[in-house]
Amino acid sequence: MLSYNFKYELKILLRSRWIQLLSIVLLLLFGFSALNGKQKVEKRKKDITAAHDEVKENDAMMLKLLDSVERGMEVSASRWTIPTSPMAVGNYHPRVAAMEPQPMAFMATGQADLFTHYVKPKVTGDDVALNFTEMTSPVQLLFGSFDLAFVIVYLLPLLIIAFSYNVLSSEKESGSLRLLAAQPIGIRTWVLQKLGLRFFWLSILVVGSLIVVFLVLDLNPFAQFNLFLGLLGLILVYMLFWFALAFLVNLWTGSSSKNAVALIGVWVLFVLLVPSVLNQLGNTLYPMPSRTLMINEMRSLKAEATKKQDEILDNFLRDHPEYAINDTTQFRGFYHRYMASQKIIKEELSPLVNSYEEQLQKQQEWIGLFKWISPAIITQESLNQMAGTSTGDYENFRNQVVDFAGTWREHFMPFLYNNTVFSQADYPNLPSFQFKPKTHSSSQAIPILFLVSLGLFGLGFVVSKGIKKGGILETN
Amino acid sequence: MILKTFQKETKELLRDGRVRISVIIVLLLLGVAVWISAKQYQNINEQYEAAKIAERAIWDNQGEKNPHSAAHYGTYAFKPKYPLSLVDQGVDKFAGTSIFLEAHKRNEAQFSAAADQTGLARFGDLTPDFILLFIIPLLIILLGYNSFTKEREMGTLTLLKSQGISNWKWLLGKWLALFFPIFCLTALLFLIAGILLGNLNDFGVFNSSSLLMMFVVYVGYYIIFINIVLLISARTKKSGISLVVSLCVWIIACLAAPKAASNIAETKHPYPTRQEFAANVLKDKKEGLDGHNPWSKEAKLLEEEVLKKYGVDSLHQLPFNFDGYRMQKGEEHEAEVYFKHYNYLKNQYTQQADVYQSLAAISPYLPTRFLSMAIAHTDYATHWDFADAAEEYRIATQKFLNDNFAENSEYGNWGYRADASFWKSLPTFDYDPPELGSILSRNTSNLGILGLWLATSFGLLLFTTKTV
Numbered sequence: 001m002l003s004y005n006f007k008y009e010l011k012i013l014l015r016s017r018w019i020q021l022l023s024i025v026l027l028l029l030f031g032f033s034a035l036n037g038k039q040k041v042e043k044r045k046k047d048i049t050a051a052h053d054e055v056k057e058n059d060a061m062m063l064k065l066l067d068s069v070e071r072g073m074e075v076s077a078s079r080w081t082i083p084t085s086p087m088a089v090g091n092y093h094p095r096v097a098a099m100e101p102q103p104m105a106f107m108a109t110g111q112a113d114l115f116t117h118y119v120k121p122k123v124t125g126d127d128v129a130l131n132f133t134e135m136t137s138p139v140q141l142l143f144g145s146f147d148l149a150f151v152i153v154y155l156l157p158l159l160i161i162a163f164s165y166n167v168l169s170s171e172k173e174s175g176s177l178r179l180l181a182a183q184p185i186g187i188r189t190w191v192l193q194k195l196g197l198r199f200f201w202l203s204i205l206v207v208g209s210l211i212v213v214f215l216v217l218d219l220n221p222f223a224q225f226n227l228f229l230g231l232l233g234l235i236l237v238y239m240l241f242w243f244a245l246a247f248l249v250n251l252w253t254g255s256s257s258k259n260a261v262a263l264i265g266v267w268v269l270f271v272l273l274v275p276s277v278l279n280q281l282g283n284t285l286y287p288m289p290s291r292t293l294m295i296n297e298m299r300s301l302k303a304e305a306t307k308k309q310d311e312i313l314d315n316f317l318r319d320h321p322e323y324a325i326n327d328t329t330q331f332r333g334f335y336h337r338y339m340a341s342q343k344i345i346k347e348e349l350s351p352l353v354n355s356y357e358e359q360l361q362k363q364q365e366w367i368g369l370f371k372w373i374s375p376a377i378i379t380q381e382s383l384n385q386m387a388g389t390s391t392g393d394y395e396n397f398r399n400q401v402v403d404f405a406g407t408w409r410e411h412f413m414p415f416l417y418n419n420t421v422f423s424q425a426d427y428p429n430l431p432s433f434q435f436k437p438k439t440h441s442s443s444q445a446i447p448i449l450f451l452v453s454l455g456l457f458g459l460g461f462v463v464s465k466g467i468k469k470g471g472i473l474e475t476n
Numbered sequence: 477m478i479l480k481t482f483q484k485e486t487k488e489l490l491r492d493g494r495v496r497i498s499v500i501i502v503l504l505l506l507g508v509a510v511w512i513s514a515k516q517y518q519n520i521n522e523q524y525e526a527a528k529i530a531e532r533a534i535w536d537n538q539g540e541k542n543p544h545s546a547a548h549y550g551t552y553a554f555k556p557k558y559p560l561s562l563v564d565q566g567v568d569k570f571a572g573t574s575i576f577l578e579a580h581k582r583n584e585a586q587f588s589a590a591a592d593q594t595g596l597a598r599f600g601d602l603t604p605d606f607i608l609l610f611i612i613p614l615l616i617i618l619l620g621y622n623s624f625t626k627e628r629e630m631g632t633l634t635l636l637k638s639q640g641i642s643n644w645k646w647l648l649g650k651w652l653a654l655f656f657p658i659f660c661l662t663a664l665l666f667l668i669a670g671i672l673l674g675n676l677n678d679f680g681v682f683n684s685s686s687l688l689m690m691f692v693v694y695v696g697y698y699i700i701f702i703n704i705v706l707l708i709s710a711r712t713k714k715s716g717i718s719l720v721v722s723l724c725v726w727i728i729a730c731l732a733a734p735k736a737a738s739n740i741a742e743t744k745h746p747y748p749t750r751q752e753f754a755a756n757v758l759k760d761k762k763e764g765l766d767g768h769n770p771w772s773k774e775a776k777l778l779e780e781e782v783l784k785k786y787g788v789d790s791l792h793q794l795p796f797n798f799d800g801y802r803m804q805k806g807e808e809h810e811a812e813v814y815f816k817h818y819n820y821l822k823n824q825y826t827q828q829a830d831v832y833q834s835l836a837a838i839s840p841y842l843p844t845r846f847l848s849m850a851i852a853h854t855d856y857a858t859h860w861d862f863a864d865a866a867e868e869y870r871i872a873t874q875k876f877l878n879d880n881f882a883e884n885s886e887y888g889n890w891g892y893r894a895d896a897s898f899w900k901s902l903p904t905f906d907y908d909p910p911e912l913g914s915i916l917s918r919n920t921s922n923l924g925i926l927g928l929w930l931a932t933s934f935g936l937l938l939f940t941t942k943t944v
Binding site for chain 1: 530539591602606610614622742821
C-alpha cells in the first residue's frame with residue numbers, strides 16, 4: 001500500500017504543480033534571504049577591516065610624531081595630542097575591539113542590527129558610556145530583517161500548512177473518501193503515510209534549494225559541515241513538528257477551511273503570541289531598572305567626586321603605591337585626579353551597572369525555562385546561536401570589551417602616576433583585543449523537538465481511536 | 477435588500493462558534509495589551525519627571541565654576557512618552573531616551589529599551605498596535621473568506637440569482653455585514669483609549685482630534701482588507717482556496733513586505749557605523765577652528781580679524797575675554813559640522829523612506845504603520861525632531877555659557893568662576909512635539925497611498941463582482 005500511495009502522491013503533487021511551485025517559492029525565499037544575510041556580513045567585515053586600517057594609519061602617524069619629538073624636533077600637533085603623553089595615546093590612539101562574524105552569521109540577523117560590532121575604548125570616559133548600539137534607523141529595527149531565520153521560523157510553517165491542511169478533508173469533500181474507506185488500510189495509517197510522503201518531498205525540496213542557494217551565493221555549505229548538518233537537522237525537526245500538528249488537525253476532519261483556520265490559529269499562537277507574551281512577562285517579572293534614573297545616580301556620584309577630588313587622589317595613591325613607584329617629580333595634574341576619581345566612581349556605580357546584566361540574565365533564564373512552550377522560539381534561538389548573533393553572544397562581546405577597556409586603562413596608569421613619557425619603545429607593548437566567540441552548549445533543541453513531534457503523532461493515534469468510532473464517513 | 481442581506485450575514489456570523497471565540501480572544505488580547513501599555517506609560521513618565529527634576533537640581537547646584545567647565549560638565553535632555561503611545565508604541569523601543577548635552581559635541585540619544593531586552597523582544601510586543609495592525613486584519617479574513625464561496629458551496633447562489641437582486645446591492649449587504657463588527661470593535665478600542673487618556677493626570681499633548689484621525693486611518697486600513705478579502709472570496713471557487721489566498725496576501729502585506737523593504741532600504745542607502753560617523757565628524761572638525769587651541773592657523777586668523785574689527789593691537793585691550801569669544805566661535809564651527817553630518821543621516825533616511833513608500837504598492841500595512849506612528853508621536857520623524865530641539869538647546873546653552881565667560885573676565889583669565897547662582901538663570905529645556913496639522917502635511921504621501929489603495933480596492937471589488 002505504501003508504494004501505491006507513494007506513486008499516487010508523487011503524481012498528484014506533480015500534476016497539481018505543487019512541487020514545481022514550492023521549488024520556485026523556496027528558491028526565491030531562500031535566495032533573497034541568504035543574499036540579504038550575505039550582504040550584511042560582508043558590510044560587517046568591511047567595516048571592521050576599515051577600522052583596523054584606520055588604526056594602522058594613525059599608529060604610523062603617531063610613531064612618526066614620537067620619532068620627531070624624541071629627536072627634539074618641533075611638531076605642529078596640538079600640545080595635548082602629542083603621544084609622548086600616555087593619556088594622549090590612551091585617548092587618541094585607541095585599539096579596535098571588534099567582534100568578527102561567525103561562519104554562519106548570514107543565517108540569522110538576531111541582534112546584529114541592534115548592536116555594533118566594534119568599539120574603541122579610551123582611557124577616559126565611563127564604561128557605561130560605551131555605546132554598544134549601532135547607528136541604525138529604528139524603523140529598520142522595528143520591521144526586522146528578511147533573513148533565513150525569518151523564512152524558516154515564520155514562513156516555512158505556513159508553507160507546510162498550505163501544503164497539508166486538506167489532506168483528508170479534500171478527499172471527503174470530493175467524495176473519494178468512500179472509495180478509500182473500501183481499501184484495506186486504516187485511516188490513520190493512510191493520513192500518516194500521505195503526510196509522511198509530503199514531509200519527505202518538502203524536505204528534499206528544502207534541503208535541495210538550500211544547497212543550490214548556498215552554492216550560487218558562494219556560501220560554501222561544506223566548509224562548516226557540522227554546522228550545516230546542524231542547521232538541516234534543526235529545519236527538519238521544526239518541519240516535522242508542524243507536520244505532526246497538521247496530522248492532528250487532519251484527523252479531526254473538519255472541513256478544509258476549518259482545518260486551515262485551526263492551523264493558522266496555532267501558527268499565530270506559537271509564532272506571534274507566545275513569544276510576545278513571554279517577553280512581556282519577562283519584563284514585568286524582572287523589570288530593567290530605569291536608565292534615566294541611572295544617569296541621575298551617576299551624575300550625583302560624579303558631582304560628589306569632583307568636590308573631593310584632591311582627597312580621592314591622596315587616598316588612591318596611598319592604596320596603590322605600585323602606580324607611582326618610580327615617580328620623582330611628584331607632579332599632579334588634571335589627569336591624576338581625574339583617573340583616580342573615575343576609579344572610585346566606577347567602583348561605586350558597579351552594583352547599579354551590574355544590575356542591568358543581572359536582570360537581563362534573569363530574563364534570559366526565565367525565557368530559557370518557558371521557551372519550550374513554543375518551537376518557534378527554540379528554533380529562532382538555536383539559529384541565532386549558530387549564527388553567533390544571539391543576545392548571549394553580544395553580552396559576551398560587551399563583557400570582553402569592558403575587560404579590555406580595563407586592561408587598556410591599567411596599561412597607562414603606571415605611565416601617568418610615574419610621570420613617565422610614552423616612547424617608541426613602548427609601542428609594541430600596547431595591549432590588543434582578541435575576540436573569543438562564545439561557545440554555546442550543544443543544543444538540545446533537535447532531540448526535544450523530535451520527541452515532541454513524535455509525541456504529537458502518538459497523541460493523534462490514541463485520541464482519534466476514541467473519536468472515530470462513529471466513522472469518518474458520516475457527514476457532520 | 478441591502479438591509480436583508482446585512483441582517484442575514486450578521487445573524488450567521490453571530491451563530492458561528494468560531495467567530496464568537498475569535499472575537500472574544502481578540503477582545504481579551506486587546507484588554508491585556510491596553511492595560512500593559514497604560515501601566516508602562518505611567519511608569520516611564522514618572523521616571524521621566526523624576527529624572528528631569530533631579531538633573532536640573534544637579535545643574536543648578538554645581539557651585540562656583542568656570543562656565544566652560546560647566547559646559548563640559550553638561551546636562552541631559554530626556555525624552556518623554558506621549559499619551560497616544562498607549563495605542564501605538566511605534567519605534568519608541570528602538571530609539572534612545574536621553575541625550576547628553578555637552579560642549580563641543582552633539583551626542584546621540586542613548587539607552588534604547590530594546591538594547592536592554594532579550595532576543596525575544598524582536599518577535600514583537602503584545603501592544604495595541606500589534607493587535608490593530610496584525611490581528612484584526614486576520615480576523616477580517618476569518619470572518620469574510622467564505623462570504624461568497626459559501627453561496628457556491630451550499631448551492632444557494634442560483635437561488636439568490638433568481639431573487640432578482642442586483643449584484644451591487646448584494647455585495648453592499650455583505651460588505652456592511654463584514655464592516656459593522658470590525659467597526660464596532662475598533663470604535664470600542666478607541667473609546668476605551670480615549671477614556672483612559674482623558675483620565676490620566678497629566679494630559680500632555682493629547683488631543684482628541686489626533687485620536688480620531690488615528691481611528692479614521694485604521695478604519696481605512698480595515699476597509700482595504702475587507703475589500704481584498706471579499707474580492708478574493710468572489711473570485712475563487714472553494715472556501716479553502718479563498719482562505720489560503722487571503723492569508724498569502726496578509727503574510728506578504730504585513731510580514732514579508734516590511735522586512736524586505738527594510739533590507740532593500742538598508743542595502744541601497746546605508747547608514748555609516750557609529751565609529752565611522754564619529755571619525756568623519758572628527759575629520760571635519762579638525763579642518764576648522766578648535767576653541768581650545770589658540771595656536772592653530774584658524775585661531776590666528778580669527779585673532780587678526782577681531783583685532784582689526786575693534787581697532788586694537790592686543791587681545792588684552794578687547795572689551796571682552798577673547799578666550800570665551802574663541803570658544804564660542806569654535807562651538808559654532810563644530811555645530812555646523814554636526815549639522816552637516818546629521819543632515820546626511822536624515823538624507824539617507826529620506827531615501828530609505830522612499831523605498832518604504834514604493835513597497836507600499838504591495839502592502840497597505842506600510843502607509844498605515846507610518847501614519848499611525850506619526851500621529852502617535854512615536855515615529856522616527858518625531859525622534860529626529862526631539863534630537864534637533866535638544867541640539868538647538870545645546871547650542872543656545874553653549875552661547876549662554878561662553879558669553880558669560882567672555883563678558884565677565886579678561887583675556888587669559890582661566891581662573892574665572894561664575895557665581896553659584898548663575899546656573900539657575902539658564903532656561904529649561906522644553907520640547908513640544910509637532911501638531912496634528914503639520915504631521916499630516918508631512919505625511920501627505922502616506923495618506924495619498926492609503927487613499928489610492930482604498931479607491932483601487934473598491935473599484936476592483938465593484939468591477940469584478942459584476943460577474944459573480
